[in-house]
Amino acid sequence: MIETKNATPPQPGKIRDLQLTDLLDFCKNNGFALAVWRQPGKEIQGIIDTGNTHCQEIDLESSEPGYLFHPFSDKKIKHFIRAQIRFTVSDGTVAFDPYNKQQHKDMLRKISSSDSSSGLDKKMMIFEDHPVEQEKPFIELVKKAIKEIRQGHFQKVVPSRIKAIRIEGFDLKTVFQRLIKNYPNAFVSATFVPEAGLWIGASPEILVNTEGKRIFQTVALAGTQSYDGSRSLQDIAWTQKEIEEQAYVSRYIINCFKKIRLREFDEIGPKTIIAGKLIHLKTTFRVDMEAVNFPQLGTVMMKLLHPTSAVCGMPLETASAWLEKNEGYDREFFSGFLGPVNLNENTNLYVNLRCMKLIEDKAWVYAGAGVTEDSHPEKEWMETSIKMNTLLDVIH
């Protein structure tokens, strides 16, 4: 069994139970990178990297085990957190490599004796603040998008916005526990990179999943309605706008398969799925990599897929240029992707949605909404507000 369970309460010089929050402080104070995550139905896992996390191109199949943290823009710095130190978390308590008692003891000793006041914060980048959230500019942005879609410039675009808030007494352990409880179907994650801040999220959207050398999976997720749990999923009706919006994402994925001449894939859906207080339409695409003799499919598709039309638009280049010109802020890691690579033979990358960035007592929450020619600007505004509540509901 994990040793920390029977440990004595905090006493000077003694090893005590280590909470997720202590571990984050330890990493901040030492300038280490940390990733903690929970895939749906799985245990909480985490890793620490004590070195430089900048990375260039990544090859998923041959990569060492770690965790990829990729920004929305391909031009920005990408991070790969190597699995130098591994741990699991149960009831908020950390256990280092459960199979290696000595490593566990050594880590606890190091952390207990580390000086929590020695500041990493010096290492942190200073971020610009963002203007106080405003409904009008977002609605104007959506109106502009609709106008340009009607003029035939593109078919779909996903404008987003950022909301700055202050948080007092933030406790990672509590927030993480609430997220895993409230969002059982989400990829819940906390990613800390000294120069990027702490990012926390509960994403409903897989970008690339590979299981061993055999199974590849991705999804087309779009269309949003609020959901209070009272209706059966079979009774949910979707409008033409939502069906079309999700179909663009499916078409985009199929076009990526076409580019690499991949014809054999299973397509399941679209089905209605629950993501907290929201529901979406989801189509799952599955490929048997052995049957199609394509062992590098994970890496190839990761590069082709991102950014999908669930977070950017259709056609990609026009929508992306429009966002860069009109959105008015830097998405940083929002709508990028993140997740474990080659850990236990699997790679599980998710789109970084329903997320926030935290630096000291400041937080920034992000959300976007798919706009087509049939969009209603006020509804898209509401949709981004409900999406932001995924995080706002658990931090207060």
Ligand SMILES: C=C(O[C@@H]1C=C(C(=O)O)C=C[C@H]1O)C(=O)O
């Ligand atoms: C852009 C976001 O979500 C994406 C956009 C959706 C939509 O437009 O309906 C739905 C799910 C996600 O693919 C977000 O959560 O910020």
